[in-house]
Amino acid sequence: MNTARTLVKYTHVSQVTLTILIRYMNQFIGEVEASAIARELVLATESKLANNPKQFPVCPELEMLGITDYRQVTYKKYKVLFRLDEGKQEAHVMAFMRQKQSAQQLLIDYVIKAPT
Template sequence: MNYDVNFTELSYKTLAALTRYMESLLGQDEAIRLGHQLLDFAINKLGDNPLQFPISHELETLGITDYRVVLVDNYKILFRLGEDKTSYVMAFLRQKQNTQELLYQIMIG
C-alpha cells in the first residue's frame, strides 16, 4: 500500500513524556530502546497498511472518527490518515492511558 509516515510535534512530545515515565520503571537504556521500537513500528506498520488498524473507540464515543489506534504490547499509537496517502502519527501512549484525557489536555494546553 505504501503510505508516507509523518510524525507531528505532538507525537514527539508524547513519546518523550512516555519514555521519561518508563525510565523510572525500566531504566534509561530500556526506555530509550522502547522509544526507538515504537518509532520503528510506526514507520513500518503505518507505512505498509494503516487501514488494517481500527478507529479509536475511545474517541469515537466523542464523535471523533478520524483517529485510528495501533496497540503494541502495552502501548498505543494514535494516528490519522491524510488524503495524500500519508499516515500522521499524533501521539504515543501507555495502553491504559486515557486518550480522551490526552485530547482534553491538548485542547486546553
C-alpha cells in the same frame, strides 16, 4: 494492485508524548531500556502504518465522543494515535501513549486546552 507505501509523519504532539512516555518508563526500567523500547515502538509504528494503515481501527475511546478520524495502533503495552490522509497517502502520528492511558484525556490536554 496499488503497492504505494504510506508516508509516516510525526506531529509536534507525537514528539512531546514520546518524550513523556520515555521519561515515565525511565522511572521503572532505566534510561537505556526505555530508549530501546521507544525506538522499537517508533520502528514498529512506521512499518505498520507504511504498509497498510487502513487495517487499524478508529480509536474506540474517541469514537464514543463522535471523533472518528483518529485511528489506533496497539503495540505491546502501548498505543499510537494517528490520522490518515488518504489523498496524500500520509499517516500523521498524533500521540504515543501507554495502553492504559486515556486517549480522551490526552485529546483534552493537547488539543482543547492547548494555548492558542
